[in-house]
Amino acid sequence: MTDKSNNWQRETDAEGIVWLTIDQAGASANTLGRELMEELNDILGELEAQRPKGLVIQSAKANFIVGADIREFTHVKTPDQARELIRRGQAVVNRLEGLRCPTVVLINGFCLGGGLELALGCDYRVADDADSTRLGLPEVRLGIHPGFGGAARLPRLVGATAAMDMMLTGRSLSARAAKKIGLVDHAVPQRHLQRAARELIRTRPKIKQASGLAALGNHALVRPLLARVLRKKITAKAHPEHYPAPYALIDLWRKHGTDKLAVLRAEELSVARLVTGDTARNLVRVFFLQERLKSQGDKKAFTPQHIHVIGGGVMGGDIAAWCALRGLQVTVQDRNDGHLAQVVKRAAKLYKKKLKKPRLVQQALDRLMPDKQGQGLAQADVVIEAIFEDIEAKQNLYREIEPHMKEGALLATNTSSIPLQVLGEVLSDPNRLVGLHFFNPVAQMQLVEIVTTPDTHPDAAKKAAAFTRHIDRLPLPVNSSPGFLVNRVLMPYLLEAVTLEAEGLAPKVIDAEALKFGMPMGPILLADTVGLDICLSVAEILSKELGVEVPSRLRELVKAGRLGKKSGHGFYRYDKQGKPLGTKAGRGEYCPPDTQDRLIARLLNEALACLREGVVSDANLLDAGIIFGTGFAPFRGGPLHYIEQAGRDKLAKKMDDLYKNYGERFPVDESWLTSERRSE
Numbered sequence: 210m211t212d213k214s215n216n217w218q219r220e221t222d223a224e225g226i227v228w229l230t231i232d233q234a235g236a237s238a239n240t241l242g243r244e245l246m247e248e249l250n251d252i253l254g255e256l257e258a259q260r261p262k263g264l265v266i267q268s269a270k271a272n273f274i275v276g277a278d279i280r281e282f283t284h285v286k287t288p289d290q291a292r293e294l295i296r297r298g299q300a301v302v303n304r305l306e307g308l309r310c311p312t313v314v315l316i317n318g319f320c321l322g323g324g325l326e327l328a329l330g331c332d333y334r335v336a337d338d339a340d341s342t343r344l345g346l347p348e349v350r351l352g353i354h355p356g357f358g359g360a361a362r363l364p365r366l367v368g369a370t371a372a373m374d375m376m377l378t379g380r381s382l383s384a385r386a387a388k389k390i391g392l393v394d395h396a397v398p399q400r401h402l403q404r405a406a407r408e409l410i411r412t413r414p415k416i417k418q419a420s421g422l423a424a425l426g427n428h429a430l431v432r433p434l435l436a437r438v439l440r441k442k443i444t445a446k447a448h449p450e451h452y453p454a455p456y457a458l459i460d461l462w463r464k465h466g467t468d469k470l471a472v473l474r475a476e477e478l479s480v481a482r483l484v485t486g487d488t489a490r491n492l493v494r495v496f497f498l499q500e501r502l503k504s505q506g507d508k509k510a511f512t513p514q515h516i517h518v519i520g521g522g523v524m525g526g527d528i529a530a531w532c533a534l535r536g537l538q539v540t541v542q543d544r545n546d547g548h549l550a551q552v553v554k555r556a557a558k559l560y561k562k563k564l565k566k567p568r569l570v571q572q573a574l575d576r577l578m579p580d581k582q583g584q585g586l587a588q589a590d591v592v593i594e595a596i597f598e599d600i601e602a603k604q605n606l607y608r609e610i611e612p613h614m615k616e617g618a619l620l621a622t623n624t625s626s627i628p629l630q631v632l633g634e635v636l637s638d639p640n641r642l643v644g645l646h647f648f649n650p651v652a653q654m655q656l657v658e659i660v661t662t663p664d665t666h667p668d669a670a671k672k673a674a675a676f677t678r679h680i681d682r683l684p685l686p687v688n689s690s691p692g693f694l695v696n697r698v699l700m701p702y703l704l705e706a707v708t709l710e711a712e713g714l715a716p717k718v719i720d721a722e723a724l725k726f727g728m729p730m731g732p733i734l735l736a737d738t739v740g741l742d743i744c745l746s747v748a749e750i751l752s753k754e755l756g757v758e759v760p761s762r763l764r765e766l767v768k769a770g771r772l773g774k775k776s777g778h779g780f781y782r783y784d785k786q787g788k789p790l791g792t793k794a795g796r797g798e799y800c801p802p803d804t805q806d807r808l809i810a811r812l813l814n815e816a817l818a819c820l821r822e823g824v825v826s827d828a829n830l831l832d833a834g835i836i837f838g839t840g841f842a843p844f845r846g847g848p849l850h851y852i853e854q855a856g857r858d859k860l861a862k863k864m865d866d867l868y869k870n871y872g873e874r875f876p877v878d879e880s881w882l883t884s885e886r887r888s889e
């Protein structure tokens with residue numbers, strides 16, 4: 210017998226087992242939305258009366274359930290509406306758990322958030338042992354924590370330490386790792402999933418629960434101690450005022466442990482409060498900004514196979530390595546053998562970390578070919594130039610390579626400051642050139658600026674954005690203007706930090722002020738990490754084109770060979786492992802009260818100027834670029850969003866005061882004074 214609703218298909222086999230298959234209508238992945246849950250609720254009601262021999266839940270798609278339907282979050286306006294939604298979700302999972310027949314869930318692909326909470330309501334879990342299987346509760350990344358009973362069921366099942374680690378970090382586990390901690394009963398190849406389910410229903414083994422040491426963490430006497438340790442760990446990473454969710458989760462668990470009813474009630478109240486708070490709203494906003502960036506590139510528009518990178522230095526080498534990691538065939542050209550050897554060495558390190566399995570590491574290395582003579586050029590679909598930041602060197606290279614490039618191949622430069630118009634002068638078809646501006650370190654920075662001029666062939670821009678998506682990076686279209694978007698907005702903030710240091714503030718004090726605002730890394734440490742020589746060269750360009758003042762302190766340090774982390778000494782000193790020394794600010798250090806304002810104001814002012822000048826096409830893309838290109842405090846939703854939330858008038862007044870006190874470094878952008886509101 211087969212029965213079908215919009216999202217579920219139900220079939221009862223000859224043994225009397227009900228097979229319930231999720232296949233969300235009109236979607237490529239299953240998400241746990243209202244309709245899907247309501248239909249499940251109805252089906253469970255019928256099964257209560259039917260009393261089948263067993264129930265198996267599975268997915269017809271490549272993933273089980275990828276999480277909640279985040280779009281629905283944005284419709285929740287009040288804590289009461291949120292509580293209602295949570296109560297309904299909890300009721301469905303409770304109903305599943307309460308069925309009087311054995312229940313099994315078969316997990317393939319992503320089983321995340323509400324999807325995993327649903328799976329926790331079943332008696333048994335069996336996961337496909339493929340590499341693509343991932344189980345996790347990533348809610349903290351959206352500023353909330355599990356609300357459909359996950360906080361009650363997971364610690365009871367796998368013990369407090371493993372459960373809290375999953376919920377506080379949002380990290381997901383492979384099938385094998387999930388089996389190890391007891392989250393799934395079996396991890397088997399896909400072809401054995403259904404057989405494993407039948408076997409469990411037939412034999413009905415004892416339902417798993419944490420035991421021994423794993424269970425001890427949940428004990429009422431141990432919880433306060435463990436909670437303190439967890440809090441300390443979180444405090445090192447996230448401030449409670451910026452990211453309240455992990456703290457709320459620890460408190461809830463410390464108070465109620467595995468008392469399911471109490472935890473469910475506490476989850477309801479806590480998630481309802483969090484989801485309607487600023488942090489969650491802004492993190493949800495960041496989620497959609499990321500989706501928006503993804504939508505800037507259409508993978509189907511262009512499917513490159515072979516990438517040729519010229520210049521195997523810091524950037525070119527890492528771009529080449531990243532492309533090969535993402536499955537593309539790559540040749541990397543450099544005239545220096547030593548640099549090419551370094552490229553392969555760094556790539557091997559990256560692949561070991563990311564791919565782990567020696568076979569996969571070897572395959573990725575096989576895709577990355579050092580190519581001193583540039584033989585890959587003629588076959589390449591994308592040619593990326595990443596040689597020295599020197600106009601003449603780049604132009605000479607273009608003259609040489611253009612005649613040898615394949616018809617329709619994309620020519621891209623990673624320049625951080627030279628206008629495309631200037632570089633393109635030597636090309637027979639200058640409008641084929643685009644900028645693909647990656648950030649350092651390539652493997653960590655998700656954003657790539659797609660730089661174009663008004664004359665760039667639209668096809669070239671499209672191909673550049675498509676290529677960026679193929680290598681799983683986020684494309685941001687920007688105009689070829691000085692510093693593009695990210696460096697232009699970031700640099701005044703970094704330079705203000707250098708000025709503050711020159712005025713006598715300790716680097717750690719300046720960095721602490723930025724961390725208090727919510728930046729992931731202070732500006733002084735960031736400048737040291739980027740390299741003070743690189744900062745200086747970008748600053749010089751901005752100074753020439755836009756009149757930005759370059760502090761003499763920066764020139765002095767570069768002249769003295771203090772280049773930052775790479776030379777072992779910049780503003781900070783570095784140990785042999787490259788760890789900065791003396792970064793922790795103590796109490797009572799000299800710090801004028803307007804320090805944080807000075808740093809942030811310059812960044813905000815430049816962001817407004819970029820929007821006004823049309824460096825990017827709208828405010829949301831600007832916010833997205835600054836968050837993913839600089840790490841700007843994500844819980845604040847981006848610089849322009851922050852201006853609206855903190856109060857444009859209030860900040861404009863501060864800007865005015867700073868101008869009066871410090872002069873031209875704080876040129877109040879005209880758009881502070883207009884009533885123009887940002888587009889949503």
Ligand code: NAI
Nearest residue numbers: 520521522523524543544548595596597598623624625649
């Ligand atoms: P780098 O100095 O580390 O590497 C340049 C490499 O190009 C060297 O290995 C050199 O041997 C090679 N090279 C120079 N001329 C060549 C030629 N004609 N043929 C073949 N190889 C040649 O420089 P880096 O830092 O990697 O910068 C490269 C480009 O990326 C520059 O345009 C820079 O502005 C840009 N960029 C740099 C960032 C950074 O943080 N370092 C960030 C974003 C962009």
